[in-house]
Amino acid sequence: MKGPPTALLGMSHDIAMLEERARRCRVDIVRMVHRAQAGHPGGSLSEIDLLVALYGTVLNVRPNEPSWPDRDRFVLSKGHASPGMYALLADFGFISHEDLTTYRVKGGVCQGHVDMKWCPGVDFSAGSLGMGLSFGLGCALAARLDGSQRKAWVMMGDGEVQEGSVWEAAMAAHHHSVGNLKAIVDVNGIQNDDFCEVQMQLNDLAATWASFGWSVTTVDGHNMADIVEALAKVDAVNDRPAVLLASTVKGKGVSYMENNPAFHGAAPNDDQFETAMVELGEVAA
Amino acid sequence: MSGMAATRDGYGKALLELAEDDRVVVLEADLGKSTKSQLFRKAHPERTISCGIGEQNMLLTAAGLAASGYVPFASTFAIFTERAFEQMRNGVARPGLRVHLCGSHGGTHTGTDGSSAQSIEDLAIYRTLPGVTVMHPADEVSTRLLTKQLVDHPSPSYTRTARNKTPLLYEGREDEVIIGKGIVHSEGADVGIVACGVMVSKALEAAEALANEGIHATVVDMHTIKPLDGALIDAIVERCGCLVTAEDHSVIGGLGGAVAEHLAANTPAPLERVGVPDRFGESAEAEEMLEIMGLTVQDVANAAKRAMARR
Structure with a gap:
């Protein structure tokens, strides 16, 4: 199954189709978290449009051969936003929808945080x-040593970049001119306890990444057409690492979760779940 | 014993010898001159990755390489590996990626840099990680051989080397150096002395001193602290009925801790632990540090007598 080097979808640039996938994934995200009565819906809903566009139009991967050695790598560094990843993997056929019922359940492939030992398609x-x-930097360097064109993509949260080790990696990636390393920052403005602005100001993220020598692109992380275009731009950078700063809304698509720190790591109750299913177009009002 | 050499030199030589395997990559955090990974860098710069002074990034870059089919060897000072402990825990050990971490300049024997540079807890913390092999070889030869064996080792590892020279013990005995197997130096029936790293040669000297007093010791180089050679410990208990452990490491959680746990769970026997008491080091020469910490030949011999008295 040697396909062209991009795209899981035949009609990879059918924006409406990508949007429909993202809608389905949102439904699955809310279902998983509601069923488990635990988990992280907010960051899953903010990242999902980006993930769908990435897998649909850029990543060179094989759902029926998830460990294919020459696949592009995808690292969900904000690993608590696993419902988004699992919903995506199910929608693209890496795992089954039945598997989604194992989220946070004993013995399930869908561990609380994404785990490469448990779930196919998790790198x-x-x-x-x-x-x-x-x-991701290590994966990208390995590809270079192999003489392979494969790339490594890493999704981080905006609160996550408060971790100093991110900047060790950012500095090293530039130093080694790792052009096959791509980062996406899901800039939803909220972290566990509160808004990032309250917890630890991030200042000008674009200027910061640029000062570390990275190619910086910004995008509205919920405009599918814009995302597809931005990902292609980031993908094409090959002389240095590149980052996509995506402005998103935490909890996007479920009104009471949107921009609400309470739904960083909390599950909806039964009434809230019904509301979400209506808002996501899964059931009639 | 024929001559002296530093175990860190054995590490560097091993990397160079492993270079013919093109899966081998080396990662440094600005201490390659000290850990001796620079021997590899000079010969194979294309497979050597400078991580600057950034240990956390080094460990996980190594993890990414391991997940992509490479066999990464990453090194820095033992004390600075500890900064990346959680990376080792969550990003290396938990997914079981075969990253081989070497911490040089371990223990108080490192000397005059003082307490900030003297790792006395590294063996203990890495030993708690599921599936991680932990080693502290005694001489340059065994360090070289054990490091070379890591290339096909099925799990991640931590190896502590030392800054200063110690007696060569295994020239001509290379076949006896195997990961997970303690090396028996003598088979006396009065007391077992189980040592690692720089304390192995001290244990051998202590055994000679004890022999002059008619006390015959079994001396073992337990270079692999995890997995512990439990069968050998059991055999020593059966033969001697009491034990001493000797290590340039906290008495909490290292070789002494590992042996104590094994004894408690299997064949209880009196155990005296020679090691760094529950305190930090200070600036002094290597041998002076061993005196300050109670890690001299005489300390080991005294511990042997205490163990025998408790039998």
């Missing part, structure tokens, strides 16, 4: 913030 065992970019 790194995350869950401790600030680790994924370094791991």
